Amino acid sequence: MSDAPAVEARGLIRRFGDDAALQEVSFDVAPGELYGIIGPDGAGKTTLFRILVTLLLPDAGSARVLGRDVVKELWKLRTRIGYMPGRFSLYPDLSVIENLTFFASLFDTTVAEAKETIEPIWVQLEQFAGRRAGALSGGMKQKLALCCALVHRPEILFLDEPTTGVDAVSRKEFWDLLARMRDEGLPIVVSTPYMDEATRCDRVSLMQAGRLLVTDRPDAIGRAYPRPLVAVRGPDILGLLGALRRFPHVAAAWPFGEAVHYTDARRDAAPDLITRELSAHVASAGLEGVSMSPIPAGIEDAFMWYMTEQAAA
C-alpha cells in the first residue's frame, strides 16, 4: 500500500432536483485512519458515501479512493472497497452462514479465505451461524453486515451509520471492533448521527446541510470553540433558558441534559466575570438553587455553534 491518502475528495457537488445534497465537499483520509463523518439525517452523509463507493456520480468535483478515481476507474476500485450501507441489506431469509457464503461468492472468494480477516467478529457471531439473519438482534445484524462487507478482504471500509438504532452496549462493542481493525492498518470511513461517537475517531468532519462545518481531531474541535462556555444548573431548566436568553451578552443557551450550556458573545471575557454577572442576572430573575461553572466545549457544542454560524452566513 502507498502513502497516498486513502480518500481524497475535492469539491464534490451533487444535486437531486432542487435539493443540493452535497455542496463542495473536500477532505482527505490518511492511510490507516479511522475517520468519522458526523451529522444528522439529511446532512448528505449517504450521498457522500455512495459517491465514494462508486455507486453514484457527482455533478462536479472529484474523488480518489486508494489512489483511484471513483468515476473513471470504478471497476478497478469496486473489489477493493468494503461498503456497509445504512439500511440492513442482507437476506433475512438466509442464515448467517448462507449470507456470508453468498457475499463471498459474489467476489469470487470463499469464507475460508476470509477467515483471518473476519475472525474478531466471527467469534461473536459463530453461535448464531444457522439462524436466519432476519431473526438476529440489532447488534448481531450489524456484526453480520460488517462480516459481509469484509469477506472479500477490502483495503478500505466505508460504514454508513452502522450503529443507528443499536443499544449503547452493542454500539460500544462495535466501535471496539472498528478500533481493532484500524490498529491493523485498515482505513475506515464511518458516518454517524451520534455526536458522542466522534471521540472514537482519529479525525472527524461535522456535516450539516450538504457541507462540512469543520474537520479536525475530536479533542481539537472542542478546544477551538470560539467563545467562553458556562454550564448552568438549577431545578427549573425552562426558567433558566428564558433568563439566560434575555442576558445582554448571550450568544447561545441550549439545554444539555440536567444543565444549560451558555455561550457568551464576548470572545475574551474572563470566566469569573461572566459567572459573576450571570449569577446576579439569574438571581434578579427570581431563580433559586442555581450553580454554574466554566466548562470546555464538546463536539455537540461545537456542532451547534458552527451550524448557527453557517445558517447566518
Place this chain on the structure above:
Amino acid sequence: MSEHAIDARELTRRFGSFTAVDRITFHVEPGEVFGFLGANGAGKTTAIRMLIGVLAPTSGSATVAGFDIRTQAEQVRRRIGYMSQKFSLYEDLTVQENITLYGGIYGVSDKDIVTRTGEILTRIGLEHAGKALVREIPLGWKQQLAFCVALLHRPAVVFLDEPTGGVDPITRRKFWELIYETGAAGTSVLVTTHYLDEAEYCRRISIMVDGAVAAMGTPAEVRKAMGAETLDEVFLKLTRPGSGAAA
C-alpha cells in the same frame, strides 16, 4: 384512585415461558418528564403496550391517569397520547388536515380544533406551512408536529417512543424544550430511548434489564448509586456485569 399519573405495581407480562416484563413497580408524577430506558429487548415496549391499554398484564396492576389498565382500558386510552418514532402522521395530507383528522378521532370539538391548530402552528413556527403536505416538511418539524398532535386532546400522560432519533442537535433541543413546556403545563411525559445522553434531560429515569427495573432515580442519583461518571457507564455495568465497564 392513585394521585400519580402512572402507578405500576409488580406489573408482569409473560409470553409462554418467557417473562418479558418482570414485576416492575414505579410511578410518574403529574407533569413529570420520566425516562424509560433499557437495551433493545429489555421489555420497554411490552411495558408500554400494557400502560397504554392495548396488552393485558399477566399479573400485577397499574393505573394511568387514575384508571385501571386492566378494567378501564378504554378510559386509559382516551386520556393518553402516544407518539412513536414511526410518526403516525399521514404523509399525503397537509399539516392542517392531519391536525383536523386527529382532533376528530380524539373527539375534540371543531371549535377547539381551530383554536388548537393555530396554537400549535404558532408554537412550532409552522404558521406558513399549514397547507404543506406533511411529506414535504423537514424531519424535525414532523417530530414536533407529531408530538403536538399527540397532545391535541389534552391527555394526562403522553408516551414518546424513541422520539428524537436522527435530527441535528439544535432541532433535538427544540424538541426537548417542547417536552419541558408540556411537563410544566401539567402533562406527564414518559420517554423511551436507548440513547443515554437523551436520558439526562429527564427528571427521573428507570433502566430496565431483562424485564426488570435495575435502577431508578434522577440521572444524578442513578450515576452516584452505580459509582459511574456517565449513564453510558451505568448502562454497561448493568447489562455487562464484570466487563470492567470503565468505557
